[in-house]
Amino acid sequence: MTHVIVEPSPALPLISVVVAFRSGSAHDPVGREGLGRVTARMLRRGAEGWSSEKIEQTIDLLGGELGVDVSPSASTVHFEVIRRSLDPFVDLASTLLARPSFNEAELARLKREAEAELIESRDSDGTLCARAFRRTLFAGHPYGRRVAGCIPALRAIERADVVSFYGAHYARENAIVTISGDVDVEEGHAIAERLLSGLPVGASVPDPVPPPPCRTGRRLVFVDKPERTQTQMIVGGLGTHPNDPDHVALLVANTAFGGTFTSRLMQEVRAKRGWSYGASSRVGFDRQRDAFTMWTAPKASDASACLALKLELLHALRKDGITKDELSFVKKYLVRSHAFEVDTARKRAYQKLEAALYDLPEGYHDKQLEQIEAVTLDEANAAIRERLSEDDLVVSVVGTFSQIGDAVAKSVPRLLETQVDPFDLE
Secondary structure, eight states, X not given: OOEEEEEEOOSSSEEEEEEEESOOGGGOOTTOTTHHHHHHHHTTSEETTEEHHHHHHHHHHTTOEEEEEEOSSOEEEEEEEEGGGHHHHHHHHHHHHHOBOOXXXXXXXXXXXXXXXXXXXXXXXXXXXXXXXXXXXXXTSGGGSOTTOOHHHHHHOOHHHHHHHHHHHOOGGGEEEXXXXXXXXXXXXXXXXXXXXXXXXXXXXXXXXXXXXXXXXXXXXXXXXXXXXXOEXXXXXXXXXXXXXXXXXXXXXXXXXXXXXXXXXXXXXXITTOOOSOEEEEXXXXXXXXXXXXXXXXXXXXXXXXXXXXXXXXXHHHHHOOOHHHHHHHHHHHXXXXXXXXXXXXXXXXXXXXXXXXXXXXXXXXXXXXXXXXXXXXXXXXXXHHHOOSSSEEEEEEEOHHHHHHHHHHXXXXXXXXXXXXXXXX
16 A cells, blocks of 8 residues: 655645655666666656646646656655646556556666766765765765766666556655655545556565675775865765664764864864864765764865864764763754754655654654653763764865875875775766
8 A cells, every 4th residue: 555645734825745655766777877766756757648748838827846866775766846737637647657658769878867967966066075985985885876877877777667657656655755744634545546546556666785795994986187276185984774773863963073063173173273174074865874984074185184183073072972061952953953853844754754764763753852852961972982982083175196196105003905986987
């Protein structure tokens, strides 16, 4: 039975809909990386009785928005439309979902666009840094592959691949429908039924992703790009999983360390030394364990000193933990800012969708406030020591290697491996 989530709110005459399938880029076959994303994007490139031009014109005429997103674990089609245009928009969306044409000419055009986007992404040093980090931390694992694929894999994708991926994953039992806004619960379920009526029942597709292994030692991956006066720098390793008993405690501790403008990382890097406009840390999550990361963007002449400082701060965090005052401040911050995470029906609905998509523990969002308030100083600091390693780390840097590469490498004690990649590697 299709999972349907409805979050009514008459505040505005708008309806937001997300149709999510529990399959993403983790299902891309080797040599066809990017297939899941191409398949999702092809849904609005033509359907039975609809050319791509007619689809775009109709979306504009109805005053709506329609998009697709793909992550390792999910493929989503989402749209928002004004109340008076809901019925024709649902008719359009249900056709795109159930009867896509996968036109050969449109596929060729989309592949060219996707390849151009990959080339253009080389201009973003932040994107290159994040990509190198995940490629190295999750080497050989689905989380290390780029959702958008790579140029050789995109060129290899054929229409039969798209049809096969669509047939395997776009089914009612693999779908979760979330509807929020100016609808009641009964109408929301009726909309979900209309949207999926043309899809086969199918089955929920198992997640093929195993727990990621820990890569031991300290590894530097340096993305070599000419004439860089500023660097991008990410340091991190494996982090937390929502089912960890200390998951919330680590979220709280990380917020104190690098999750606010007044956090320790920001104060030490930006406020005291002026080495980077921003400095932050993050703990992500997915169905399997994801990464803990510290990010900065120092100018090239400060890169090695900034990196050494980040490693020192991580060492001090594990050794001494956060303070009682930091814990008190960040708990108040998280509790008070929570209102902005649930102040619209769409945000509340997305939390429920997230819980269903990523198999989050029961009450993950609903009980998080009381769980945050219950975190003790000992629990927060124990979570830091348990989940964050200073020995098994990946350091990702984008800069000009001939200028700063040796200095950056020397700033990492006990460095096991240095890898230098060209910025146009993929």
